Amino acid sequence: MSIRLEHVTKTFGRTTAVDDVSLDIRTGRVFAFLGPNGAGKTTTIKMMAGLLLPDHGRIEICGHPVSTDGFQAKSRMAYVPDQPFVYDKLTGREFLDFVVQIYNVPRDEASLRIDRYVELLRMGEFADQLAEGYSHGMKQRLVLAAALLHEPTVLVVDEPMVGLDPRTVRVVKDLFRERADAGHLVFMSTHTLEVAEALADEIAILHRGRIVAQGSLAQLRQQAARQQRLEDIFLQLTEEAELDRAAEAVHGMATPSETPDRPAPARTP
Amino acid sequence: MIATTSTNPGGFRLLLRLRGRLIRNRLAQAAEAAPLRMVTVVLFTSLIWYALYEMFDRIFVFLRMFREQSVVVIPYIFHIFFAAMTVLLSFSSAILTYSALFRRPEPAWLLAAPMRPRSVVAIVYLEAVFFASWSLVLLGLPLMVALGRVEQLPWYFYVTFLVAFIGFVPIPGAIGLLAAWSAAMWTPRSARRIFVVLAAATIVAATLWWARLWGASRADPDHWLSRFLAELGFLRGALLPSTWVTQAIRYSAEARPADAAFYLFVTVAHAVFLGWLAVGIVSRHVQPAFGRAQSSPTRTFGWGGRVTRIATDVLFCYLPRQVRCLILKDVRAFFRDPMQWSQLAILLGLLALYLLYLPRMHPDGFNLQWQGLICFLNYGAVVLILSTFTSRFVFPMISLEGRQIWLLGLWPVPRSTIVWAKFDFALAVTTLAAMLVTALSIRALELPLTLSLVHVAATLSSCVGLCGLAIGLGSRMPSYGESSGARIASSVGGTINLIASMILVLASLGLIGWLCYRSVFVLKTLSRFDAVNLGIYAAQIALGFGSGSLAMRIGVRHFTRSQF
Numbered sequence: 120m121s122i123r124l125e126h127v128t129k130t131f132g133r134t135t136a137v138d139d140v141s142l143d144i145r146t147g148r149v150f151a152f153l154g155p156n157g158a159g160k161t162t163t164i165k166m167m168a169g170l171l172l173p174d175h176g177r178i179e180i181c182g183h184p185v186s187t188d189g190f191q192a193k194s195r196m197a198y199v200p201d202q203p204f205v206y207d208k209l210t211g212r213e214f215l216d217f218v219v220q221i222y223n224v225p226r227d228e229a230s231l232r233i234d235r236y237v238e239l240l241r242m243g244e245f246a247d248q249l250a251e252g253y254s255h256g257m258k259q260r261l262v263l264a265a266a267l268l269h270e271p272t273v274l275v276v277d278e279p280m281v282g283l284d285p286r287t288v289r290v291v292k293d294l295f296r297e298r299a300d301a302g303h304l305v306f307m308s309t310h311t312l313e314v315a316e317a318l319a320d321e322i323a324i325l326h327r328g329r330i331v332a333q334g335s336l337a338q339l340r341q342q343a344a345r346q347q348r349l350e351d352i353f354l355q356l357t358e359e360a361e362l363d364r365a366a367e368a369v370h371g372m373a374t375p376s377e378t379p380d381r382p383a384p385a386r387t388p
Numbered sequence: 389m390i391a392t393t394s395t396n397p398g399g400f401r402l403l404l405r406l407r408g409r410l411i412r413n414r415l416a417q418a419a420e421a422a423p424l425r426m427v428t429v430v431l432f433t434s435l436i437w438y439a440l441y442e443m444f445d446r447i448f449v450f451l452r453m454f455r456e457q458s459v460v461v462i463p464y465i466f467h468i469f470f471a472a473m474t475v476l477l478s479f480s481s482a483i484l485t486y487s488a489l490f491r492r493p494e495p496a497w498l499l500a501a502p503m504r505p506r507s508v509v510a511i512v513y514l515e516a517v518f519f520a521s522w523s524l525v526l527l528g529l530p531l532m533v534a535l536g537r538v539e540q541l542p543w544y545f546y547v548t549f550l551v552a553f554i555g556f557v558p559i560p561g562a563i564g565l566l567a568a569w570s571a572a573m574w575t576p577r578s579a580r581r582i583f584v585v586l587a588a589a590t591i592v593a594a595t596l597w598w599a600r601l602w603g604a605s606r607a608d609p610d611h612w613l614s615r616f617l618a619e620l621g622f623l624r625g626a627l628l629p630s631t632w633v634t635q636a637i638r639y640s641a642e643a644r645p646a647d648a649a650f651y652l653f654v655t656v657a658h659a660v661f662l663g664w665l666a667v668g669i670v671s672r673h674v675q676p677a678f679g680r681a682q683s684s685p686t687r688t689f690g691w692g693g694r695v696t697r698i699a700t701d702v703l704f705c706y707l708p709r710q711v712r713c714l715i716l717k718d719v720r721a722f723f724r725d726p727m728q729w730s731q732l733a734i735l736l737g738l739l740a741l742y743l744l745y746l747p748r749m750h751p752d753g754f755n756l757q758w759q760g761l762i763c764f765l766n767y768g769a770v771v772l773i774l775s776t777f778t779s780r781f782v783f784p785m786i787s788l789e790g791r792q793i794w795l796l797g798l799w800p801v802p803r804s805t806i807v808w809a810k811f812d813f814a815l816a817v818t819t820l821a822a823m824l825v826t827a828l829s830i831r832a833l834e835l836p837l838t839l840s841l842v843h844v845a846a847t848l849s850s851c852v853g854l855c856g857l858a859i860g861l862g863s864r865m866p867s868y869g870e871s872s873g874a875r876i877a878s879s880v881g882g883t884i885n886l887i888a889s890m891i892l893v894l895a896s897l898g899l900i901g902w903l904c905y906r907s908v909f910v911l912k913t914l915s916r917f918d919a920v921n922l923g924i925y926a927a928q929i930a931l932g933f934g935s936g937s938l939a940m941r942i943g944v945r946h947f948t949r950s951q952f
Contacts, residue, residue, distance in 0.1 A: 169499065172675055200497070204497040222501070
């Protein structure tokens with residue numbers, strides 16, 4: 120398994136952001152992590168990146184526990200946050216050069232890879248300008264290139280397509296597909312359901328900190344008991360979870376807890 | 389396929405090289421894009437440095453006139469100086485470290501990479517030490533150079549104090565790093581607020597203690613100096629870092645190199661150990677602290693929000709409701725950012741404290757000369773504080789709206805209203821704060837009505853002038869792309885505003901100083917004016933109102949024609 124989450128829970132005060140989430144994701148696929156705003160996606164990703172510590176549970180990246188063997192875990196993954204971070208007073212190329220040094224990519228190999236991604240993501244025009252003048256899309260392209268430079272086994276991307284022009288969206292989609300076909304894992308959190316629908320081999324839907332559904336698009340359709348677009352399935356499943364929660368509140372009793380890696384029982388509308 | 393990388397063992401060196409590259413790029417960009425700004429900054433820094441040097445030089449020359457006393461007093465000056473620096477640098481390091489480690493996106497990005505937390509914490513620590521120690525460099529170097537020149541000390545004195553300074557600053561830096569980490573661990577919701585309140589409380593407590601000490605010592609005129617110094621005895625404690633640095637410098641000045649070297653060694657050894665310890669502790673536990681700082685629930689402002697709304701409605705009742713809404717936004721931002729109100733509150737609070745104590749220290753009242761002099765100095769202190777506030781916090785207000793212009797630009801009011809609303813808000817804040825201190829000054833000095841009116845009107849016209857300059861020039865020379873108020877304040881426009889404010893302050897001080905001088909030495913009364921004094925008075929009022937309204941006209945015209 121490339122990413123394994125075992126009963127991971129994270130609370131902030133009285134709010135449970137991630138509630139007993141378990142995931143086993145193999146390499147060689149694009150995994151889409153969906154959920155409404157505030158569902159706990161970014162918290163889960165930050166725990167995978169080692170930025171937050173889970174209150175309960177265990178996270179492994181390529182077999183290395185993030186909490187006890189963080190160096191090995193982090194060296195095998197790349198994390199692209201939803202707000203791209205770059206140093207304003209570095210040029211794009213200087214930033215990429217800094218990243219290859221962090222990951223100890225050999226010098227000769229590093230310059231080849233930098234040139235390749237600068238060309239692939241069409242950064243040639245601005246790669247030698249200071250990043251302070253970049254638009255959001257330009258920064259997004261730069262951080263994507265930076266994330267791919269060390270050829271990570273696991274690429275974790277939070278909202279990868281925001282701010283990108285259609286041509287670059289296409290390039291990034293192809294890049295993700297190519298990486299998955301080459302045996303790597305692309306884990307992306309997104310609100311762009313069309314991208315997930317077109318690209319993902321496996322999808323998980325998170326709602327209020329819990330996985331409410333997981334599987335391929337076909338499995339999710341089966342679960343929703345109708346042939347429809349991912350958008351409809353997403354809305355239906357998150358609405359059902361909302362209804363379950365309301366019912367719990369009304370009756371003052373807890374429904375049996377769902378096994379996170381097993382889809383929630385489907386209901387016909 | 390297995391990743392081709394491993395963890396980076398030389399992370400610290402890499403981050404150090406990165407910092408070097410960032411500084412080089414920043415300097416190259418500044419030299420190319422804004423050479424005038426660089427020259428202005430260097431010029432003003434040199435001027436301030438030279439003024440401090442001259443001041444210390446005169447103090448030491450004065451102290452030399454009392455040879456016996458100066459032998460005793462000068463070491464105390466250094467004990468007090470370094471003790472105060474320990475506290476100030478600890479607070480500034482804590483605030484800098486907290487922002488750098490727990491609020492900026494960079495540490496998150498670095499901690500998600502295979503970078504040792506120790507490297508990240510160490511670089512943040514060194515950066516905080518470097519930036520926090522600017523105050524020591526600015527104050528300490530002229531102090532030591534003045535002492536070396538007046539006392540004609542040998543060359544190794546200068547080497548000793550340089551090493552002592554460099555050896556000393558990591559100690560308060562380590563205290564600040566541990567304080568920042570503790571705040572993130574246990575009070576992440578209000579860490580910056582706590583630092584500011586603690587700093588303010590420390591300054592107020594130190595001022596009260598100093599005033600009590602001074603008052604008690606003066607009550608015993610025969611032995612006041614020995615009594616005063618006896619009260620300060622605790623500052624010479626052998627375990628205090630300030631003592632080690634002072635002793636190193638003192639023995640160096642007394643040509644006792646072995647003793648100086650011993651205390652230098654003690655200082656540097658403790659600095660290295662404390663730095664190592666603090667970086668070790670924080671890097672080992674940085675992850676939970678980072679998590680808490682990032683994920684602590686946001687403060688809620690239900691009650692505070694209502695109070696600010698009522699206060700805004702009352703204070704600005706003469707303005708249309710729409711404009712009051714805009715001002716309410718600024719009022720809330722002002723009170724929710726401790727960096728904004730704390731500077732004004734601490735500086736004016738200290739002045740108010742001094743004015744409250746003034747009558748107790750002179751129970752028999754002040755004669756004419758003292759009344760004139762203190763009135764002039766109080767006015768000077770108030771306008772200087774206001775000018776720093778308007779330059780740092782009022783000037784960036786228009787630029788900071790750049791990102792919200794999609795909202796404000798569509799607002800169904802003339803664009804000029806936005807600029808005037810900012811001006812009204814800034815004027816209300818500065819006038820309220822300044823008038824409180826002015827009223828205390830009038831009460832403490834028991835000024836007659838005529839000079840009281842001069843004091844009030846001069847302060848008001850200075851508020852109008854400074855706010856007008858800051859908002860007007862802020863609208864004329866905005867930096868819409870910048871989101872940091874500090875950077876906007878240090879932009880070319882910010883520098884021009886600072887210079888314009890300083891010119892206004894100096895001109896106003898010149899006029900009020902002239903007026904006070906004529907009242908005391910020519911008219912020999914503060915109760916009535918002649919035609920010349922009335923002319924000076926009118927000129928000062930005209931200067932404040934005129935400069936403010938001119939800057940506002942220019943700013944409003946530019947803002948209404950701007951394209952975003």
